[in-house]
Amino acid sequence: MSSLPLVVMGASAGGIPALRALLGQLPADFPAAVLIVQHIAPDVPSLLPEILDRSGPLSVRQAVDGDPLRPGQVSVAPPNQHLLVDENRIVVTHGPRENRMRPSIDALFRSAAYLHRERVIGVVLSGLLDDGTSGLYTIKRRGGVAIVQSPEEAQFDSMPLSALREVEVDHCVPVTRMGALLDELVRALPQAEGNTMSEAEDRRLEVEVGISRGENAMALGVTELGEPSLLTCPECQGALVQFEEAGRLRFRCHTGHGYSGSSLLSEVTKGVEDKAYQMMRVLEESVMLMRRLGAQCEGQGDLLGAENYYNKAQEAEARASVVRALAQSTERLGYGADPALRTSADD
Structure with missing residues (x-):
């Protein structure tokens, strides 16, 4: 296991201003590697590394598979790719989406906690839904440090509030105080292991990290992680298994897609909404056709x-x-699309 400290950050809607402010506070001799997942549109080239590179003295670049982890280097997840870490290097993969997202904050956080344990500091910033909560919980359980942006200052408070509800967070602070806090914490990280996970939790973590790396979910044993849920995956219609983590439901299908309860509800609701609009289209087309036929008969x-x-x-x-x-009432039941994905996050 590498002794290099890691700071992993996750953000979504409203996250770019927070990231810029935070990186601007970190000193040039910051002794940790920094890895960032910001939800961005999957099919648009990202200018996020260039934008963040102008924020402060640290070098920011788009993550490249196989690059070594270096102190003071900031690596940003590429569009439509998971950003993970190995013992001493960056891993970029096209593994299954999680919580509808690739890159996934949870995937990054889990991979960092899996090998680097108490040498990891996780940071959840502004965003919708709850990506990052499960990963931050894992970081905490593996002996790392959990930090959350103050919800009242976050542009979108769903992600911070979810993390605060489910994780025993070490620090909840505004972004203006995070830079000094991170610098202090990184220089004082403990050397002793602090893993409090059970054997079953460790096994699940191993499987989920493997899935994010693109390994065969069935061969890894994904179906053994929980009980059949009688629900199907919204992406591939595969059978979902369900299990509890910190008292909250999570789901995995046999091909590897992962969901929290909230993200699964959002996807199921979206499916109902889509079908309702399709039915509405057919009915409205039939109205137009019958009126034309009526007019023809009248003529x-x-x-x-x-x-x-x-x-x-x-x-x-x-x-x-x-x-x-x-359709409109169903739309209100869901959590809605993440604004960070409607257009390029580089705007």
Whole structure:
């Protein structure tokens, strides 16, 4: 195990201003490697490393698979790739998405905690939903330090609030105080191991890190991590197993996709919404067609046929209104799309 301290940071919506402010506070001789997952659109080239590189004295670059971990080097996850760590190097993979995300904050945090244990400091910043909570819990259980941005100053407080609810956080501070705190903590990290995980938790961590690295989930034993849930994966329709972590439900399918309870609800709700809009489209198209057929009958003098088509069009229009209300209410049940993914996070 490397003795180099690691600071792993996770952010989503509203995270870029927080990252810029935080990196601007770190000194040029910062003695830890820094790795960042910021949720960004998967199909847009990222300018995030260049933006963050102008924030302070530390060098910031997009993570490259196989690069060594170096003190004072900041590495940012590439679009649509997981950023992980090995003992002494960076690992970039195209493993299954987790909580609908690739890169995943949880995947980075778990991989850091798996090998580097008490040498890891995890930081959760502004964002929606709960990516980062499970990974921060793992860092804490493996003897590392857990830090969360103060929810009241975060642009989006869902991720900080989720972490605070589920993890025994060591520090909850505004970004303006994080730089000095990190510098102090990094220079005083303990040398002794502080792992408090059970054997079963260690085994699950090993499997989940392997999945994020792109290894075969079935061969790793993903189906042995929990009980069958009777639910299916929204991405691949594979069977999901469910298990508890710190009293909260999590899910994995046999191909490797992972979900917290909140992210799974969001995906299931989105599926219902999509189907409702498809049904609404079919009904509205039938209304347009029946009106045209009615008009044709009317033009040919077939008033009875025209009335029949017009009546059916009214019935279909009423049904479409019901389905439209269903689609809109279902949309409100979900957590909505992450603003960080609607456009390039480099804006």
